[in-house]
Amino acid sequence: MTVDILIALGVAVELACCAGLVAMRRAIDRLHYAGAATTVGPALVAAAVCVEEGLFTTNGLNAVVVAVLLAVLGAALATATARAIRLRERGTLESSRAERERGS
């Protein structure tokens, strides 16, 4: 029962991120959903595998490794993508005067 709930939640989160990808209009907004999909969904699926098989088994450890890889590398990828989007849209990574005033 716990396994079923974890799997259903993991799949639902991933599908919600897909819906968000389509619903948003700008690439930087879509990136938020792609980033969320690398953390929550894989972690729930890895938790389901660990509940089913046990943490210190081949399957359990492999699922945890996949979830950690996706979370860590996904964060790095989201940062690199955001920088590239900013460079394409503004031509520089420096914040504008209006952005600096908003931030203060």
Place this chain on the structure above:
Amino acid sequence: MNVWLIAATVLLAGLVPCGWVLARGREMDGVVALELASTIVTVVLVLLAEGFHRSSYFTVPVVLAALSFVGTLVFIRLLGDRRL
């Protein structure tokens, strides 16, 4: 057909919106959609490996998680410094 395989099949439907954005969006939208698609395929492969009860199948999503990172970085490097 167990719950793992059903979940993998349902999750495959998530590739449709990614494909739509890849086909219709601009370049950086496509890169973001590619990131999400690789994440979904990795999770699907985990679900399939558990559904088939083959621990050796878990090697595939581990390798994919690492390689999709490198592949997407290449796209970002290629497209990132080009102006619209």
